[in-house]
Amino acid sequence: MTAQAGRALQLSGVTRTYGTGSAALTVLHGIDLTVGEGEYVAVVGPSGSGKSTLLNIVGALDRPTTGRVLLAGEDLTTQSDARLSRLRGTHLGFVFQQFFLLDRRSALENVGDGLLYQGVRRAERRRRAAEALRRVGLGARLDHTPAELSGGECQRVAVARALVHRPRVLLADEPTGNLDSASGRAVLELFDLLHAEGATIVVVTHDESIAARIPRVVAMRDGRIESDLHHGAAV
Amino acid sequence: MRAGLSPADRLRLGALGLTARKGRAALSALGVAIGITAMVAVLGFSESSRADLNAQLDALGTNLLVVEPGQDLMGDDATLPETSVEMIARVPTVRSTAATYAVDATVRKSDRVPAAQTSGVVVAAAGPGLDAAVSAELRAGRWLDAATSDYPAVVLGATAARRLAIGPLDDGVRVWLDGQWFAVVGVLEPLVLAPELDAAALIGTGVAQQLYGDGDDLPPTTVYTRVDTDQVAATRALLARTANPSSPSEVRVSRPSDALEAQAAADKSLTTLTLGLGAVALLVGAVGIANVMVISVLERRREIGVRRALGATRAGIGSQFLTESVLLSLLGGLIGGALGVALTTAYAVHQDWGVVLPWQPVLAGLGCSLLVGTVVGLYPALRAASVPPTEALRSI
Ligand SMILES: Nc1ncnc2c1ncn2[C@@H]1O[C@H](COP(=O)(O)OP(=O)(O)O)[C@@H](O)[C@H]1O
Ligand SMILES: [Mg+2]
Numbered sequence: 074m075t076a077q078a079g080r081a082l083q084l085s086g087v088t089r090t091y092g093t094g095s096a097a098l099t100v101l102h103g104i105d106l107t108v109g110e111g112e113y114v115a116v117v118g119p120s121g122s123g124k125s126t127l128l129n130i131v132g133a134l135d136r137p138t139t140g141r142v143l144l145a146g147e148d149l150t151t152q153s154d155a156r157l158s159r160l161r162g163t164h165l166g167f168v169f170q171q172f173f174l175l176d177r178r179s180a181l182e183n184v185g186d187g188l189l190y191q192g193v194r195r196a197e198r199r200r201r202a203a204e205a206l207r208r209v210g211l212g213a214r215l216d217h218t219p220a221e222l223s224g225g226e227c228q229r230v231a232v233a234r235a236l237v238h239r240p241r242v243l244l245a246d247e248p249t250g251n252l253d254s255a256s257g258r259a260v261l262e263l264f265d266l267l268h269a270e271g272a273t274i275v276v277v278t279h280d281e282s283i284a285a286r287i288p289r290v291v292a293m294r295d296g297r298i299e300s301d302l303h304h305g306a307a308v
Numbered sequence: 309m310r311a312g313l314s315p316a317d318r319l320r321l322g323a324l325g326l327t328a329r330k331g332r333a334a335l336s337a338l339g340v341a342i343g344i345t346a347m348v349a350v351l352g353f354s355e356s357s358r359a360d361l362n363a364q365l366d367a368l369g370t371n372l373l374v375v376e377p378g379q380d381l382m383g384d385d386a387t388l389p390e391t392s393v394e395m396i397a398r399v400p401t402v403r404s405t406a407a408t409y410a411v412d413a414t415v416r417k418s419d420r421v422p423a424a425q426t427s428g429v430v431v432a433a434a435g436p437g438l439d440a441a442v443s444a445e446l447r448a449g450r451w452l453d454a455a456t457s458d459y460p461a462v463v464l465g466a467t468a469a470r471r472l473a474i475g476p477l478d479d480g481v482r483v484w485l486d487g488q489w490f491a492v493v494g495v496l497e498p499l500v501l502a503p504e505l506d507a508a509a510l511i512g513t514g515v516a517q518q519l520y521g522d523g524d525d526l527p528p529t530t531v532y533t534r535v536d537t538d539q540v541a542a543t544r545a546l547l548a549r550t551a552n553p554s555s556p557s558e559v560r561v562s563r564p565s566d567a568l569e570a571q572a573a574a575d576k577s578l579t580t581l582t583l584g585l586g587a588v589a590l591l592v593g594a595v596g597i598a599n600v601m602v603i604s605v606l607e608r609r610r611e612i613g614v615r616r617a618l619g620a621t622r623a624g625i626g627s628q629f630l631t632e633s634v635l636l637s638l639l640g641g642l643i644g645g646a647l648g649v650a651l652t653t654a655y656a657v658h659q660d661w662g663v664v665l666p667w668q669p670v671l672a673g674l675g676c677s678l679l680v681g682t683v684v685g686l687y688p689a690l691r692a693a694s695v696p697p698t699e700a701l702r703s704i
Contacts, residue, residue: 134617134697155621162619169701173614177328190619192312195320234618 080143081242081273082108082131087140089126089296100126102296104140108275110241113268115284116277118293124277125246127293131275132165132244133157145241162190166235168260170247172227174219180206180230181215187234205233209263225256232263242273249283261286313624322631325604326639333636336600339593340640340680341647344673346586348648352666353655354579360661361568368443368501370565371403371540375531375551378560386558390525392551393435399550401539406437407528408505411520413486415462415509417472421484427471431485431509433516433526434463441532442502448477449494456493457512460485463494465506472509485509486519501564502532593640594680601633601688605695612692613700626693633685634678641677645670 089101100123108114116124129135130142133149142149145164149157161167166187174183184202185195193201206215209229219227228248235243245264249257261283268274276287284290292300313321326333375396377386389395397405413431414423438444439451452463462483464474472483474492481492490511499505516526531551535543540563548559605612612625620628649670656663 129698132617134701155623158616158619158621158624161617167617173610173617173701175611175614186615187618189313189317189321190615190621190624192314194314195317 079110079146080107081110081112081145082106082275083141083143084127084131084137085141087127087130087137087142089123089130089135090138099138100296101130101137104296104298106291106298106301108273111268111271111273113264113274113288114276115287115290116275116293117279117281117284117290118299120279122293123296124293128244128246128275128277131242132167133161158190163238164241166238166240166243168228168231168235168243168245168248170250172219172224172231172251174227174230174234176219179216179218180211180222180233183219183230184234184237187237191238201237202233205237206230208236209233210259223256225252225259228252228256228260229263232260236267236272240272242275243267245274245276247277247279249278249280257283318627318631319635321628322635325608325629325632326635329604332600333639336593336596337636337640337643339589339596340637340677341593341643343586343588343590343593344641344644344677345647345651346582346589346644347676348645348666348669348673349651349655350579350582350586351669351672352648352652352664354576355666355669356652356656356661356664357659359664360656360659363662364500365565365568368565369534369537370563371535371537372441372443372501372564373533373535373540373544373547374502374562374564375533375547376529376560376562378558380555380558386555388528388531388559389552390527393528393531395550395553396531396533396547399535399543399546401536401543403534403536404437404441405531405533406441407435407531408438408508408510409433409435409513409516409526410529411511411516411526413520415468415472415483415485415490417474417483419484429464429468429471429507429509431511432505432529433513434510435513435528438510438532441534442499442505444499444502444505445497447495447497449492451494452510452512458514458518459512460488460490460515461493461512462490463496463510464492465496465508465510466498467506468509469495471507483509485511488519500568504530590676590680594637594684597633597636597640597681598684598688600636601629601685602691604632605629605688605692608692609695609700612695613697616697617701622693625695626689629692630682630685630689633688634681637677637681637684638674641674644677645673648673 084104084106087101087104088099090097090099092098104127116127118124126135130137133144136150144160181199181202184205185198188198188201203215206212209232211226211229211233214222214226222230248260252260264274264276278284289303291298377388380386393405393407396402409432411431411433414426415429415431416425434452447466452461462485464472474481474495477492477495482489483492520526533547544561544563547561548556551559615625649666652666653663
């Protein structure tokens with residue numbers, strides 16, 4: 074089922090150079106990539122090939138040095154910080170390898186923070202956070218802090234935080250990198266579920282077995298797209 | 309514009325860093341607390357003492373004018389004309405007059421005390437109504453009246469009574485006044501408006517006339533004048549010429565309540581010094597808060613990155629840290645305000661003053677701490693706001 078509807082993401086001629094002058098290091102070289110609404114994409118490649126850099130640019134956390142990035146038809150490269158922040162808070166959900174939960178705050182509060190910057194009031198945040206945590210199977214862990222949860226549970230809290238505001242696009246950077254295989258599988262099954270519900274998902278990974286179960290695999294090497302394969306039942 | 313964070317959410321966010329590191333927060337608020345305590349206490353003390361003085365003046369009245377002889381052109385002591393009391397009494401804005409009259413006499417505890425030893429107690433005759441004019445209060449006994457005025461009876465000022473070692477006024481306490489026993493009929497409390505009478509032994513005008521009058525009327529030493537409350541200044545300008553029309557420059561007119569107020573104002577140097585020390589403590593506290601906030605920003609880069617990813621703007625991050633700094637400083641201000649009020653109250657109770665809650669110093673203190681928190685929080689807030697999200701989330 075290829076998405077015909079719209080384009081969730083479109084990158085054209087995207088480059089990213091760190092530093093200036095003789096210290097300049099270009100880590101993305103003219104990336105062109107289009108991801109349709111509801112697509113599920115894996116980005117693979119060796120360490121240092123520019124996967125995270127690409128994901129940060131797609132996620133409006135970073136700006137390309139040159140090129141254009143469209144998110145739901147909106148050009149990110151010309152937007153103000155406030156507008157980009159709003160887009161992150163409403164259209165995008167992030168899952169990171171290190172979970173990045175806030176210590177000393179309960180699972181419920183961590184997930185509730187996913188709605189904070191949309192101006193959702195506290196009672197509503199708590200209600201929806203509890204609902205999201207139940208979806209990821211942590212309905213019995215609402216008041217636990219990250220220190221009281223296993224790594225797999227922490228990552229599921231992070232997934233709940235990334236989906237609590239129902240974003241169009243979920244971006245995950247090595248989401249299973251710090252997990253054992255069972256916990257990793259549980260997280261990927263959550264992604265499958267979200268994909269089935271229509272979310273657009275981009276997962277960065279260097280795990281071949283994970284990539285194998287994702288319908289589209291974009292392979293990167295040295296800041297370029299080496300291959301872009303649609304395979305499996307989805308093609 | 310989107311619906312921003314509610315004020316409650318802003319406060320919650322700002323308080324997050326404080327509740328996470330309570331010990332450090334308390335320590336860094338301490339400096340501000342000490343500074344504000346000093347400020348509130350010092351201002352509270354002077355406000356209470358001022359309120360006490362005002363209450364005293366309200367009770368005593370500020371409409372007392374005192375007319376005394378000054379000096380003549382040669383620099384010698386002048387005298388008031390005998391008619392001056394009468395003349396002053398005729399001024400329409402004068403409500404009452406009463407005078408003391410100098411008497412050339414000495415007083416001793418008994419005839420066995422050597423004549424040279426007068427203990428600095430002066431003898432004067434007190435005209436009718438003097439007690440009311442100077443708001444005299446009796447510690448013991450009674451004031452001179454029609455019955456005692458013509459007899460050898462004396463009322464002693466507080467200092468005079470102490471110097472003459474006059475104890476309780478049981479029957480028959482007497483002093484040896486110029487070769488004759490006088491019965492002590494009353495002892496006064498210290499006179500706030502006429503402290504010059506504290507060391508005086510006051511006798512009736514009748515007996516003074518008999519013993520020292522030489523046939524003439526005694527010249528008045530000091531005329532105590534109560535005037536219309538709203539006409540004090542105008543009346544004051546008239547009194548010298550009224551008392552002594554031929555040489556008004558030889559008359560001194562004063563208003564004792566002015567002197568009391570001036571004295572209260574003179575106590576300000578200590579207040580200023582302590583305020584300065586409070587300001588130094590406040591400055592130290594401010595530096596402490598700035599320091600803690602800069603460390604907090606460094607430690608919480610990860611949190612900054614996460615919040616940026618969740619939709620926080622640069623301004624949102626900045627305001628979170630600014631709120632934290634302001635809350636920290638306000639916490640110090642609140643503690644300092646409470647301590648300052650407690651100290652002021654304790655001091656006022658100890659001094660037997662009325663308790664005045666120092667609202668203005670407390671508000672000023674809170675305002676100061678608000679200002680301190682804002683000023684020192686700006687730089688850390690700017691630093692927090694300028695952390696790029698990708699840097700903050702760097703996975704290493
Ligand atoms: N902020 C930065 N400054 C300089 N170089 C960077 C920065 N971020 C990433 N890089 C470099 O860019 C290259 C790509 O990094 P990254 O996108 O993290 O790769 P990947 O996620 O594929 O491992 C690496 O060589 C890395 O060292
Ligand atoms: Mg990476």
